[in-house]
Amino acid sequence: MRLPCENGHVRNLANFDSLIAKIVSYGALYQPSKESIQLEALYIVSLNARAALYTVNALRECYEHSFQSQEIVFDSLKNIIQSLFKALKVTASVNETEIYMLIGGVKLAPGKCASPQKQYDLMLDNFQKISKLLTDDWLEKVKLDRVKLEDFYLQLRLKNKEVKRNIHLFSNACLVLDEVMYRAHNGLVTLSAAVKMYIKYHYGWDSLEYKQIEGLAIKKIKS
Numbered sequence: 001m002r003l004p005c006e007n008g009h010v011r012n013l014a015n016f017d018s019l020i021a022k023i024v025s026y027g028a029l030y031q032p033s034k035e036s037i038q039l040e041a042l043y044i045v046s047l048n049a050r051a052a053l054y055t056v057n058a059l060r061e062c063y064e065h066s067f068q069s070q071e072i073v074f075d076s077l078k079n080i081i082q083s084l085f086k087a088l089k090v091t092a093s094v095n096e097t098e099i100y101m102l103i104g105g106v107k108l109a110p111g112k113c114a115s116p117q118k119q120y121d122l123m124l125d126n127f128q129k130i131s132k133l134l135t136d137d138w139l140e141k142v143k144l145d146r147v148k149l150e151d152f153y154l155q156l157r158l159k160n161k162e163v164k165r166n167i168h169l170f171s172n173a174c175l176v177l178d179e180v181m182y183r184a185h186n187g188l189v190t191l192s193a194a195v196k197m198y199i200k201y202h203y204g205w206d207s208l209e210y211k212q213i214e215g216l217a218i219k220k221i222k223s
Contacts, residue, residue, distance in 0.1 A: 008221040013049050015216040037194050052177040059173045063166040070159040084130045182220050192218040
């Protein structure tokens, strides 16, 4: 799960810091009456954006690590499912269609696809249903232990919950970053435009000061 246009957010912050550096070089000549574009306010916005980016990166790493760990654990489920499938096939109480549905052969509506996490949810749910259908005698035939199956199910469920929790934290961090960078009234992009406008009219559109900052691209990133 990657943040859309991730490099664009980093570039925006880098250019915003370059804008601040130019303002510092103007010294006492930069004195806007609007508090939100005064130097100290801009420093705070830069720090907030940097902190939000750091949090997003850290939480993304946690999510990716937990997702990879989940993949490894769930991959081992395939062999167990095959053994359970064999056990189900010898029972008269479960027909081929029920087996197919329990193993995970779910048809999706045209034009739709399940997210990777939804697929793991389905596998986990089906594994639990299959395990409940099997008697101890059937499990013995395919050399599977019920206690070990239950322990394995708990392990899968914990991995699944960990990934969901990390997805939630990462998504919230992305929302915070989006607010700091792109909110309408005092986001980083809006303030950058206001600073440029101030410099343009205070120094003149043909001034060296304005030309120094005019080309700094600081814009909203499309999701």
